[in-house]
Amino acid sequence: MDNILNLTLDELKLWMKDNNEGQFRAKQIMEWIYKKHTFEFEAMTNVSKSLIFKLKDNFYIGLPQVKEIYVSKNDDTKKILLELNDGNLIEAVLMKYKHGNSICVSTQVGCRMGCKFCASTLNGMVRNLSSGEIISEILIGEKILGERISNVVLMGSGEPFDNFDNVMKFIEVVNAEYSLNIGQRHITVSTCGLVPKIKEFADKNTQITLAISLHAFSDEKRKQIMPIANKYSIKEILDSCDYYINKTKRRVTFEYSLVKDVNDSKEDAKSLAGLLKNMLCHVNLIPVNEVVENSFKRSSKKTIDEFESILKSYGIEVTVRREMGTDINAACGQLRRSYIESQDK
Template sequence: MTKIDYKSLTLGELKTLLGEMGQPAFRAGQVYSWLHQKQVTSFEEMTNLPQALRDRLAQEGYITVHKVARKLVSKLDGTQKFLFQLRDGNCIETVLMKYKHGNSLCISSQVGCRMGCNFCASTLGGLVRNLTPSEMLEEVYAAQRESGEKVASIVLMGIGEPLDNFDNVMQFLEILSSPEGMNLSLRHVSLSTCGLVDGIYKLMEKKLQLTLSISLHAPNDEIRNRTMPVNKKYNVAELMKACRDYFRVTGRRISFEYALIGGVNDRPQDAKELAALLKGMPCHVNLIPVNPVKERGYQRGSRESIARFQQQLEKLGINATVRRELGSDINAACGQLRRAAEQEAQQR
């Protein structure tokens, strides 16, 4: 018998399940509160439930709880990076970053990634599987437990492509923002995609108040085809049309992520072409000095070239900032810690 993943259930689904168990309607609210407000890790902690119900819940299902396989804390800025081990032994990364406006948590949505962006460590090894809603929620809950810090905002920018795990991510967002649960407003959530146009249109129909971030990383098809295989399915023109449609329907300004790769996409002509591409679109460009990945061979440009790129965009009317680098002393970039752990395991 397949065991029930309680933490992945919406309140409505939990009400149906407990009703089928012959329980009164209010029991579902109690269980849901224990899972998502008090964020307990065992059924025995649900002290206002009858012992018989706690025993049955434990017999027929489980509470997803991540094991901390590794934890790194930056001496520079307090960034905390977690390598969480899942029930099946797979590992994912989660990063807690401290800002003046509150703590932001970068979570993974998949074990591995199949998008193949060739400047990213997350895609090395390909996709293993999707994360369930409970596994994404537990990234948040476990990070809060382990750090003793409250999470104020969440970015789905860790390992994986969120729109490639669309249904589970939508269920995760529903539970995360539920008033009876953690009650985190989706205005404090950013979802990053490498450009799955069909997924952008599906997300547009939901009209959620989250921030959509597009991992653009190139101003044209020639560069994007070389660095991001997804562009061969959805080219830059298709992606830009989807972004304009998304803004028209949702009214939500889009953020564009742009990893600056030395000598590849950080030249003055690239800045000029990028500005022309985004002209007239309410947006923000987040410039990211690329993190060198040994297996990829790309390098970042100089501080001066990065500053020039930003200044050129600003002069051309495009709002652009350079992302503050956090956790540089603990390999806080996506996929690096998981990759290191895998390599160590292979050498044993």
């Protein structure tokens, strides 16, 4: 049996045709799931019993089980630990903003990129998530909130471009009118810099925001914290970003995690500014989330403010990410790892 959330409308229409059912039924089923949040075929009241039997024989509606929900006392951020059908654990983070509800979703169980400041990579990658499993994180999030989620960030556990096909299918479905109808401009995809996939993504010519986890201005420094830097140089990454900008006419966001005494000096700021000053881009400064498995410490507020000021003095658009959920281990992979360790004791 297949998870029906893995199907696009066209795929479900084809299944209906092959099973001697009206193709219009496909949209009805999709709307029950995505518009009415109905997750049992029997509850779909305008669907015939014979079709319901066929659906139950061939599909299930694959929502993960909520294992834990942690609510921040500081800002109402909610971190959800989810168990997939095969027992694997993933995380999603719900954040409330003035402009609407946002969710940060995972795209893989674990991650194989090996970035030293990230907890999700500590145990390596287990497997990719299907498009339907990624969508199910949003459905669960809306169920928990009782409200619509209007913004999606693919920045949780995993490297989205290491799961490219499933991520692109997820985007197709989540953006569709019959589904959650989340606009492309309200979706952000973050990558550590898989150059061929950045170019392939650019060729899709979407309106989705591309975010690059940069975190250093030089290859030498980047290699110290991001193994992917041994495969793709910063020049190659910036060239692929130029390709994306020329294709889509959209700016690129560069994420820069500030680590005390590693990449947060005034010289680092000036060098980064020199690297990016002529590019259509925006820099998102991120006070690093401290992980017990490494020695990285977050920069002081004074250092962060100075770093921001230097970038602005070069005419670069920059923001400091609002810290959310710091009291509930809201960084990628922290909750999953701590839960697994607690079960092993």
